[in-house]
Structure formats: C-alpha cells, structure tokens
Amino acid sequence: MSRAKAPIGGTRGFIVPIGGDGRLIRNAAILRRFIEICGGSRAHIGIILTGSATKDAGRRYERAFRDLGGDRVSALKFETRTDCEAKRNLDMLDIVDGLFLTGSDPVHLSETLGGTSMAQKIRNRNAHGMHVAGTSAGAAFLPGQMIAAGESGTTPRADIVQLAPGLGLIERLIIDQHFRHQDRLGRLLMALTYNPLAIGIGLDEDTAAFIGPDHRLQVLGSGGITIVDPSQLQHSAIHPDRRHAPVSVVGLHLDILVEGNLYDLTAHMASIRS
C-alpha cells in the first residue's frame, strides 16, 4: 500500500530478507509475492542500487519486476552518502509501496546508507506500511545488527565473524544469507553468542522470510531457512587470548524450515502447515 492508504500510526510494512540468487534471478515466486503485498499491478517498487558491483543486478531486478507485472519500478542510485541526503531521492520514498535492496557487500551498504537521512526515512516509512525486501547483502543489512564479514565453517570461533550496525528495521535478529552453499553456521552461532537475545536466521539462496507486522515469519522459496534460537543458552566461553580457538556453545535450539512453514519471532515457536 502507498503511504496515502496507510492510516497514521498504522500497520508496519513487511520485512523480507532473501538469501540471494546466485547469478540468475530464480526467485520469481518471491518477487511475485513481494509485488502482491505491495499492491499487485498498482504497486510502485523502488530498487536501491549501491556499489558498481550491483548495477547489473539492479537492472536485472528492474526487468524481473516488470516481467512479473510490476509496471511501476524505479531504480534509485545511491553511490555516495550525499545521494542519501538528496531531496529528490528522499521524496521517492514517499511514493513507493515497496523498496528492494540489492548489494554484494553489507559493509558497502552500511558505509553508504548507515546514519543518513535515507536510512532514517526507510525506517520511518517501513514503520508506517512501506514494505522492504533485501537480497543477499541487502538481507543481512536489514536488522539492527549485521554480519559484516566472516569465515566459513560449522564451528564457532571468536574471530570467525565481524559484526556491524545494520539498517535497524528490526531488532533481535541476525540474518545470514547464501547459507546452504557457503557453510556459514559457525559465524551465525558466533554472532548469536555475542547477541544471545537475538534469533539467528540462515537463508538459503532462492529462499525468503516474509516477516509480517505481527512478527511472524513465513518461508517462501526452493531452499530452507535455518533458525537458531540461543534464548536457552546455558554456556559459552570465549577465551580473550585465543581468538581463533573453537568456542563451546551449549543449549541452542535449532529448526530447519521450508516453504509454507511459519516461525513466531516473539514466541520463538515454529509451526508447520501440512
């Protein structure tokens, strides 16, 4: 819905992290669903492009959205922090129903958007009904904390992950992407050891979490979502002098969810529709 249709103080928009698409855009079902929640054929979608590496991706997404029936698609170029203060760009946020973030590097997103008027306005508009999706680095960037960089591997180590502030659309959530193909469980577990109040979400490629205003997440796509809940964490020990040593983490709850499954982020509870 557009801002005009949203009541003042009304329902928050969806937040839709997507696990990336490799080199091809396979996730037509995910984009189609995003267009749907943004208003279907009347939807106006803004695509945020940052960094030269994402220009091609931006064009591909623009075409994909048009092919799927999104007639009004605007690609917005944000190459510098100055772009994120330009009135013309900020005004655009008033008229789009949904915003789509691409990005090959979460740090670049953070460096360009973080702390700007643009970031503030995205948060504000999302709180009042604008839907925000992000794929790959654009997904990791959505919450208040993000995994900026890290190593592969199943076993957590203190130095396996670097955290940085994200966009801040949602708190107590750590999102990792390209999860199935890049063996990122260890860095997600380590991020949660640093943030035990958060829930960890590992998104496979071509797989999205549609997080509704009710804080319930629904899975859509061909892969799975790995959910790690550290709220019952009994122990974790990080040795200050042995940053590369493996870290023991006891008491994690682990769910793997697939298309159609739901997860209540408030109740920490999965539910499977059969």
Added chain:
Amino acid sequence: MSRAKAPIGGTRGFIVPIGGDGRLIRNAAILRRFIEICGGSRAHIGIILTGSATKDAGRRYERAFRDLGGDRVSALKFETRTDCEAKRNLDMLDIVDGLFLTGSDPVHLSETLGGTSMAQKIRNRNAHGMHVAGTSAGAAFLPGQMIAAGESGTTPRADIVQLAPGLGLIERLIIDQHFRHQDRLGRLLMALTYNPLAIGIGLDEDTAAFIGPDHRLQVLGSGGITIVDPSQLQHSAIHPDRRHAPVSVVGLHLDILVEGNLYDLTAHMASIRS
C-alpha cells in the same frame, strides 16, 4: 589394558572416533591419550588398514604411534573379506590393547569388514576392554549406523545422505567427520531424521570424542564437536516424490563442545569444565 588384565565380563573399552587429520597427522595429543588408556609404554596397538588408499596413512600412523612411545605397534592388512576370517589375523585381536581404524571410505570398510568374524571379534573384545579408535571413515564406521555417502550443505534433503550398517560398537549414535571443512550439517540432520533415537556427532578434523564405558564422551583436540540431539524432534516431513526438496526439521537441540567438555550420551546432557 590387555585382555589378561580385564576381569571376565569386565569393563567395556573406550570408543574413540576422530574427525580425520587432513593430510598430516596433527593429532599427537589424541594418539598419546589413546596410548595412555591402552596402557602407556606397555600398550600394544593394532592398526587396521583397508584399501590401497589407506596404506600410506597406515604407515604414517604406525610411525606416529611409535614416535609417541607405543613400542608395540602392529599394522594389520585387511584387503579382502577372506583376510577377515584368517585365524592369524583374528588371533592378533587377542593380544592388542587397542585397535586403530584408518580408512578413506566408510563403504569400503563396511564391504571388507561388515559381517565377518573379524567384525564380530572386535565387538566382543571391545565389550571386554579392548579400546577402539577410528579416524575419518574409520570414525563414521564405529556405530551401528553410519553415513555411507552424502552431499555437502546445511539444509537437510531426503536424498542428501545414504546410510549403511556400521561396525556396531555403539548404538544410537551417528558420527560424521571432517565436519568443519566439508559443511556436513545437512546430511547429519537428515541421518537423524531417519534415526530420531540417535544422537548426531559432527567431528572437526584433529578432534576426538573419547567415549568411556560410562557412555560419557570427552572432547580432545584443536577443533570442536557439533552435537545434535533430535530426541525432542517435533516434526519432520519427507515428501516421497520430492527427494531433493529441503526437509523441515523442528525441535533439534544443538551444542558445540570443545576440548575438555563432556557430554553424557545417556542423559543427553553437556557439561563444561571451566
């Protein structure tokens, strides 16, 4: 201890799965500890070699055991099932205090040893005090069920893993090895979905689980051990016609343990010594 020192019907020997060593034998601490429980300088260690790929490994382990103070080391060649019925080979099992299995392919171990007099005698001698360690494929082969083959990836899929009978020294345990470097969580989760009464153990390289007669496991080595307990599994759904589709698995308990940590396989409980 040797058989002579073990009382009739006495204590079961240790079972020691090791997560592999890459190309170098780094796990001196693990081998040293194995020699210790086998009787120290008086220990007689038998090394089982199967398959041409493991001949070099066998020689390397033979040297390593000798270098670490195991004066009596015998490498036993088992290339065919006939070797596993030969009296000379079976008699060897009566005099060793510990047995060490190498192996690059668990299926080859199963094809050569499975169902032979040798396999039966190893089970019997372990039940009466002979200690048995296995590295890499030799670790996977130790329990009653083993992961014979599988694909990489974090997300479980019905066709991601092939199970086969193992040596049968311990039941209700599924062991996967080279865990950190080969992204094997998905296949371990899938194996547990097929065996929800088992506990899953993912061993990093250069890391061992010393499983005592009391069914308590202690971690030794430079990596971590991933323990997955499916006993509270609430749901898993395998679609008969969609073997490569991701599978939802809800209600797993996950612990990462490091050197010195303990896990009680009967109580399903980790304990951390600090």
